[in-house]
Amino acid sequence: MNPSAVTVTLRGCARRFNHHQALHPLDLTVQPGETLVLLGPSGCGKTTTLRIISGLERCDPGGEVWFGERNVTALPIEKRNVGMVFQNYALFPNLNVAGNVAYGLKVQGVARAEREARVREMLELVDLGALAQRGIDKLSGGQKQRVALARALAARPKVLLFDEPLAALDARLRDRLRHEIGALLKKLAITAVYVTHDQQEAMALGDRIAVMEQGRLVQVDTPQRIYQHPASKFVADFVGAINCVAVDAQGTPQRFCRPEDVLLADDHRYNGQGRVVASTFLGASQRLLIDIGLAAPIQVDRHAREAWHAGQPVSWALADADALQFSAV
Ligand SMILES: Nc1ncnc2c1ncn2[C@@H]1O[C@H](COP(=O)(O)OP(=O)(O)O)[C@@H](O)[C@H]1O
Ligand SMILES: [Mg+2]
CATH class of the missing domain: 2.40.50.100 (RNA polymerase II/Efflux pump adaptor protein, barrel-sandwich hybrid domain)
Structure with a gap:
């Protein structure tokens, strides 16, 4: 186990937008080193939950977010030490591969030698060592997503957050990158929350899956239990045919x-x-x-x-x- 892996705890986290209750008060614990997948149909509140964990979004008053023993509810994203990977990569088009991975380290003030070593290490980790100097616009979608992953990992985040990272890729590439991300998450044993609406991705990657329906958690369980012992017809239907x-x-x-x-x-x-x-x-x-x-x-x-x-x-x-x-x- 990774001794520095942290527990993520949500207590009573709710979020209301105007007249729409995007999230009902939600309690969730992600174990140290665990990959927890948030699974559910579009609009059920997955991204909102992830953004509350990241600090990009605040939950409504009364809710709390804890990283280990630390209450991070009031901290903005840059103080929470999280790495994020999005569907649309969110890379800097004017920087090359190495520049993208180094960017956050520069902002953090990591010294040049240390920075370069870490960029090399991260690019090796995602199998992009040979493409360090390549421009972002010369990469395939899968390569871009590996750069985004290396960038997220470079700052040694306590928590890694994914929002539908494979949704823009074609089926073959999606399968391959899914395997790579799965292997990497096992190897790093970092606490991770992974959002997807794809049940196969959820089952392949999740140590546990949290199924959401209309702003509520309806079952949090291992992939096997979710599939074989779904709590409701909605869960059964969402993860397979019935x-x-x-x-x-x-x-x-x-x-x-x-x-x-x-x-x-x-x-x-x-x-x-x-x-x-x-x-x-x-x-x-x-x-x-x-x-x-x-x-x-x-x-x-x-x-x-x-x-x-x-x-x-x-x-x-x-x-x-x-x-x-x-x-x-
Ligand atoms: N900034 C916002 N303003 C208003 N409504 C929002 C905002 N963000 C999300 N919502 C609404 O909250 C609900 C949950 O959204 P989201 O968390 O993005 O769902 P998911 O990621 O599961 O598709 C949706 O109905 C969405 O339209
Ligand atoms: Mg979403």
Whole structure:
């Protein structure tokens, strides 16, 4: 563990803009060295929460932000020692790669020799050692984001904050940089808060995920627990696909599950009867739509090489252990 890693604590942090309650009073603890992902749909309050942690935004009176034993609520961002990485890079276009990474150190008054050593170290860390003298406009999006990461790390921040850093990149680059950031966060064991609306990114990077809905935290848990034991239908839906497999007499959904947990057979092995409506080829897998007599067909994931065809009668079942149980409604 990184002995200098700090705990970040939010106590009763709320934020109201005019007549809109962007954040309801929120309590959250990020453990030392942990990567906590804030996950939720656009407008749910992720950026506001991150900005309150950073000092770019104040929470409404009554709320408190603590870094370890220190109450930082009243401190502006430059006194909080945080590093930030944004979607739009926010690099200085008139400075080269090394100049961008060195900028904050210069402002802090770090001596030249120390500064140059640290810039070299940070550029090595993000695998950009060879591009130190390159102009920012000659970099790809992925390289720009690595410069932004090196710049954020150069000042040895106590807390690292990310706001959708991969959202502007194409899918391949996003995957690669996600792996790199994940490896770096593990290696540095720095306390980090990472905002995204992408559930795969959240699961790949988060030690824990905090799911937000309309300005509130609705579940804070490990990625496994969030996926397998979502607290509500909203959480279940947001982190993956769900099926309703049973309704009560009024037609209210009663039983839910993930598409990969439905047992399916082309004979009468199982009790449930259904019919294949369609199959979508997804490369490694296929997603079948099965009409089981409810309002909406259920989704079932199978290996892509299996032969299923529209119109085919099937039988299905769901093990009790695989039914999702929502603890909150
Ligand atoms: N400076 C602001 N002035 C007014 N409303 C704001 C401001 N910043 C955010 N909001 C509103 O607060 C809500 C939460 O915004 P934000 O934290 O940016 O959400 P997210 O990052 O999850 O998309 C949104 O409804 C947004 O429009
Ligand atoms: Mg945002």
